[in-house]
Amino acid sequence: MAKESPPRPLRLALVGAGRGGSSLLEALEESETEIVAVCDRNPAAPGIAAAHRRGIPVHHDLEAFLAPCADADLVVDVTGDPEVGRRLAARLPPRVHVLDGTAARLLWELTRTTRAQAEAATRRNRRLERVYELAVALSATGDLHDAYQRVLRCALEVAEAPAGSVALLDERTGEMVLAAWRGFPEHFASFRRWRLRPGGLTTHILNRDSPTIIPDITALEEPVNPLLAEAGVRSVVAAPLRAQGRIVGILYVDDFAPRRFDEEAAWILGLLAEYAALALERLRLLEETRRMAVTDGLTRLANQQEFMRRLAEETERANRYGRPLSLITLDLDRFKAYNDRYGHLAGNELLQTLAATIQRVVRRSDLAARTGGEEFCILMPETETEEAARCAERLRREVAALADRYPERIRQAVTVSLGVATLPHHAEDAEALYRAADDALYTAKRGGRNRTVIHPDLAADGVPH
Numbered sequence: 001m002a003k004e005s006p007p008r009p010l011r012l013a014l015v016g017a018g019r020g021g022s023s024l025l026e027a028l029e030e031s032e033t034e035i036v037a038v039c040d041r042n043p044a045a046p047g048i049a050a051a052h053r054r055g056i057p058v059h060h061d062l063e064a065f066l067a068p069c070a071d072a073d074l075v076v077d078v079t080g081d082p083e084v085g086r087r088l089a090a091r092l093p094p095r096v097h098v099l100d101g102t103a104a105r106l107l108w109e110l111t112r113t114t115r116a117q118a119e120a121a122t123r124r125n126r127r128l129e130r131v132y133e134l135a136v137a138l139s140a141t142g143d144l145h146d147a148y149q150r151v152l153r154c155a156l157e158v159a160e161a162p163a164g165s166v167a168l169l170d171e172r173t174g175e176m177v178l179a180a181w182r183g184f185p186e187h188f189a190s191f192r193r194w195r196l197r198p199g200g201l202t203t204h205i206l207n208r209d210s211p212t213i214i215p216d217i218t219a220l221e222e223p224v225n226p227l228l229a230e231a232g233v234r235s236v237v238a239a240p241l242r243a244q245g246r247i248v249g250i251l252y253v254d255d256f257a258p259r260r261f262d263e264e265a266a267w268i269l270g271l272l273a274e275y276a277a278l279a280l281e282r283l284r285l286l287e288e289t290r291r292m293a294v295t296d297g298l299t300r301l302a303n304q305q306e307f308m309r310r311l312a313e314e315t316e317r318a319n320r321y322g323r324p325l326s327l328i329t330l331d332l333d334r335f336k337a338y339n340d341r342y343g344h345l346a347g348n349e350l351l352q353t354l355a356a357t358i359q360r361v362v363r364r365s366d367l368a369a370r371t372g373g374e375e376f377c378i379l380m381p382e383t384e385t386e387e388a389a390r391c392a393e394r395l396r397r398e399v400a401a402l403a404d405r406y407p408e409r410i411r412q413a414v415t416v417s418l419g420v421a422t423l424p425h426h427a428e429d430a431e432a433l434y435r436a437a438d439d440a441l442y443t444a445k446r447g448g449r450n451r452t453v454i455h456p457d458l459a460a461d462g463v464p465h
């Protein structure tokens with residue numbers, strides 16, 4: 001059997017490059033059809049520039065245009081001018097078909113529809129591809145913050161929206177808590193929490209299986225969360241985040257103008273939310289485990305291991321850059337007697353109150369840790385001895401005032417003894433710094449307790465108070 005040769009592309013010539021002609025040119029841009037010539041009297045007609053751009057021969061005179069037309073299969077006449085129609089019919093060989101009027105419009109509409117469908121399919125594939133890429137990235141990351149940002153970036157891209165956020169449900173308090181956001185100004189985060197109200201928008205979103213589309217929140221009757229209203233959000237698509245059958249939060253995608261998000265975007269956001277919820281929950285648990293591994297369970301301060309790790313790290317940094325690093329060690333005075341008298345639980349409560357006091361007194365850049373039963377350490381980068389001693393004294397006074405301040409929790413007046421040492425003045429490495437501060441603390445205990453001692457003054461009575 002003879003092999004069939006592939007059909008050669010259709011050759012088309014176009015007369016009339018106004019709005020209709022240029023739309024047809026655009027609609028045929030990616031088709032196989034070969035445009036052999038374009039003709040329009042008006043050199044400024046929109047289709048003329050498009051034809052030049054695509055290298056299609058252009059004519060402004062019908063006579064000259066007839067020559068390439070004789071070589072075409074089809075001439076499309078969108079001029080609507082009967083004179084042009086007559087001349088084409090009279091001069092072109094019968095083999096060349098002429099499409100004009102309604103038939104030309106039909107051709108344009110069919111081409112446009114096909115193209116729109118192809119574009120929609122490409123867009124859907126691109127959106128699904130983004131979700132797939134997100135899934136791959138989420139399974140590789142171990143960082144919760146990074147994961148939130150990736151989820152938001154992907155959601156905004158899929159919905160072609162300028163802003164979005166993730167809020168998590170705090171089951172204990174019945175509140176929504178903002179976990180991450182994108183495309184909002186800084187002050188957006190000032191509304192970090194809001195209450196769930198029965199009949200409110202948040203409750204409505206959480207109770208639905210699929211995403212909720214809201215074209216204009218100002219037209220809603222139910223109360224809207226203050227975050228959206230305050231930020232000037234007008235339209236929303238919101239997908240519930242569910243992990244193992246439990247509702248964990250909401251993914252919001254927002255626009256500052258009223259707009260109806262398309263159903264396809266909402267459907268894909270639903271898919272994205274399903275996967276994201278599982279991945280985010282996994283990372284949240286991982287983070288929680290990590291946090292627990294470095295935290296003391298009773299006081300929520302850093303634990304001994306974390307303190308030793310940070311001490312080594314900060315010592316190295318201080319030595320490398322020639323910067324001071326101070327360390328305060330402190331220990332409750334006669335805690336055994338307190339425990340014996342009021343019981344272990346009351347003792348625990350005292351330790352927790354002391355930890356909260358330490359946390360209140362130190363700076364954010366300092367590290368407060370519980371390093372033993374009733375022993376605590378405060379690591380203070382970039383801090384000279386005098387400043388550390390001032391902080392120690394302030395802490396000592398605050399502890400002495402605890403019984404007056406919290407009579408329901410602290411059963412009798414308590415005090416602490418503190419030791420201060422600074423690298424490089426009193427030690428050169430981590431171990432020596434720890435020992436120096438501890439020696440100072442020991443001296444404070446021997447000197448009568450309820451005092452601060454700076455390392456070289458081991459024989460002195462401590463800092464005057």
Ligand SMILES: Nc1nc2c(ncn2[C@@H]2O[C@H](COP(=O)(O)OP(=O)(O)OP(=O)(O)O)[C@@H](O)[C@H]2O)c(=O)[nH]1
Pocket residue numbers: 298331332333334335336337339343344345346347348351372373374445449
């Ligand atoms: N309640 C409670 N007590 C603890 C905890 N860890 C250690 N302790 C107690 O802390 C007390 C420490 O006693 P000592 O080391 O003799 O020190 P002290 O009584 O504070 O005396 P000085 O430090 O010399 O002023 C012991 O009774 C421990 O049982 C804890 O987690 N909770």
